[in-house]
Amino acid sequence: MPHPALASYLLRARYGAQAPAITLAASQVLDQLLGHRSVRHFLPDALPAGTIETLVAAAQSAPSSSNLQTWSVIAVQSQPSRDRLAELTGNQAHIARAPLFLAWLADLSRIARVAGRAQRSADGLHYLDTFLMAVIDAALAAQNAVSAAASLGLGTVYAGALRNRPEEVAELLGTPDGVFPVFGLAVGWPDPVRPAAVKPRLPQQAVLHHERYQTPAAEAQDIAAYDAAMRGFQAGQQMPQQDWSAQALDRLRDAPALKGRARLVEALHAAGFSLR
Ligand SMILES: Cc1cc2nc3c(=O)[nH]c(=O)nc-3n(C[C@H](O)[C@H](O)[C@H](O)COP(=O)(O)O)c2cc1C
Known part of the structure; x- marks a missing residue:
């Protein structure tokens, strides 16, 4: 209760x-x-048998655009692969330590194969909206898995950095044309010695609009207050303190700050997504 x-x-x-x-x-x-809190400190302990299937059942129970189910997931458990994924994602040590890494894929290849077998065209696969749909579906599925994992006492953290070096990730995961790894998810038992805390968010008035969008009148004050709240959170976590707004601007400063992701369109084209 x-x-x-x-x-x-x-x-x-x-x-x-x-x-x-x-x-x-x-x-x-x-x-x-x-x-909810992202977990970055895991015990190396194995997960119970059936964990992957349970998480994927929760993921597949998410809504899906037109029920096209244009996503797939790769469960990576082998230590050498997790070590390599940790390296490819900017040396994220928790990826090597958590026993399971789920790579969530935008997957248009399945419907391309359906079209091939039926000798039908599927021109719609080439449009930007179809890629977006696949990414949205993958995200909804993954977030269901996150909630299912939390209900089982497991911790998770996403890895958007899976897009930092997309060609090398595709090579490691063996993804064919029409498949793009959009983000990862490390899954494991949270280390009780280093518990994660609930991270503050912007106040609702900064994100919630009624009926029509209206730039919030108190936005600057709200963000200043949030910068202070995030500094308090960081201090409590023994992390270096930096304003949220400064972090956001650093993160989006220029192409190099995107750590490889500025060339996403190029990588998508190479993976067979025309994004018309
Ligand atoms: C799509 C996505 C990608 C993310 N990528 C990473 C990542 O590469 N590394 C990481 O440590 N955290 C990553 N995160 C976790 C966010 O940093 C985290 O959700 C955010 O700071 C809020 O903290 P909380 O989840 O504890 O509330 C990602 C989150 C999302 C939704």
Whole structure:
């Protein structure tokens, strides 16, 4: 049973003084979602048999655009492959340590094969929207797996850095034309000695609009307050302190700051996505 006070506690962790009051009935699912945190410190312990199949069943239960199911996932467990993936993603040590790495793929190759066998054209596969649809479907599926993992006590963290060196990742994972690894997910038992904390978010008034978009009047003040909240979070985690806004601007400063991802279009073309 969810504890009635848990949601309020988690909302305070997420929003500080600007936490909205949630007056609906307590729910375990809501508590789990509000308590989300990425885990980057894992025990090396193996996962129970059936974990992968359970996570993939949750993933496949996500909605899918026109039910086209234009995604696939590769479960990587071998240590040499995880070591190499850690290297290819900018030396993310947790990828080598977590026992499971799920590589989520935008996969248009399956429908291309269906078209080939039926000797039908599938010109729609070549459009940007179809690629976007595949990425959206992969993300929804992966997030279902994240929630399923959390419900089992497992920790996860995404790896968008899978797109830093896409050709080498494709080579390692053996992905054919029409398949693009969009992000990864490390899965494992969280290390209780180094627990992750709930990370603050922007206040709702910065992201929530009613009826029509309106640039929030207090945006600058909200972001200054959020910069301070993130510094408080970083201090609590013994991390170097930097304003969120400065981090965001550093992250998006220029092409080199994108760490290889500025050439995504080129990599997609090479993988057979024309993105018309
Ligand atoms: C698509 C995506 C890609 C991400 N890529 C990485 C990554 O490469 N490395 C990493 O440590 N965290 C990665 N993250 C995790 C984010 O840094 C994290 O979700 C964010 O800082 C918020 O923290 P929280 O998840 O603990 O609330 C990624 C998250 C998403 C959604």
